[in-house]
Amino acid sequence: MRRFAFTTKDGRAGAVRPARPTDAKACLAVVWEATQERPRTLMTSPEEFWTVRQWRKHRLDWGENGVWLVAEVEGKVVASLGCDRGRRPRERHLSEFGVTVGRAHRGQGVGRALLETLEVWARDNGVEKIMLRVFETNARARSLYEKMGYTSEGLERRAVKFPDEYIDAIRMAKFVSAPPGAGAQGAARERNAEADR
Numbered sequence: 001m002r003r004f005a006f007t008t009k010d011g012r013a014g015a016v017r018p019a020r021p022t023d024a025k026a027c028l029a030v031v032w033e034a035t036q037e038r039p040r041t042l043m044t045s046p047e048e049f050w051t052v053r054q055w056r057k058h059r060l061d062w063g064e065n066g067v068w069l070v071a072e073v074e075g076k077v078v079a080s081l082g083c084d085r086g087r088r089p090r091e092r093h094l095s096e097f098g099v100t101v102g103r104a105h106r107g108q109g110v111g112r113a114l115l116e117t118l119e120v121w122a123r124d125n126g127v128e129k130i131m132l133r134v135f136e137t138n139a140r141a142r143s144l145y146e147k148m149g150y151t152s153e154g155l156e157r158r159a160v161k162f163p164d165e166y167i168d169a170i171r172m173a174k175f176v177s178a179p180p181g182a183g184a185q186g187a188a189r190e191r192n193a194e195a196d197r
Contacts, residue, residue: 006113019068026077136168
């Protein structure tokens with residue numbers, strides 16, 4: 001099984017690896033914690049919260065259709081990331097992910113380690129573009145994505161409706177590899193397009 005070691009900012013040993021079926025309860029606990037937080041950072045509502053069986057059904061091994069990753073700190077699962085690759089033939093170059101890091105482990109490099117590992121998966125499988133949606137109010141997450149090279153592709157007004165509020169979402173993306181045959185010219189065009197934004 002693949003395993004990617006990292007060290008947290010406070011010096012603890014961490015690792016990112018593909019999720020196993022036995023990680024279900026730990027991953028669901030991280031997500032449940034995030035659903036209870038205010039200000040909100042997660043779209044999942046209590047009524048759509050997965051059971052252990054549902055989580056295991058949706059979990060993906062490291063493969064061509066996506067991946068489910070977990071981050072451990074000192075052997076304990078503290079975060080997870082699920083990523084699905086586009087299913088339609090004209091969207092196989094795309095993938096979209098969602099990530100949740102437990103509150104006690106934010107700001108420690110856990111999210112960065114998950115995203116770096118996701119990029120390894122994308123390159124291994126020929127995925128060119130990684131996408132996500134992030135709440136406009138989630139400044140910490142947006143800052144991390146921007147530092148890692150993600151750019152905004154647009155604002156979705158009233159994207160998510162909670163019982164007491166609407167939240168806008170920002171679409172963000174990162175190109176992790178050039179399209180086949182693009183070579184240096186394609187990479188230069190992409191850099192110029194990003195500079196013009």
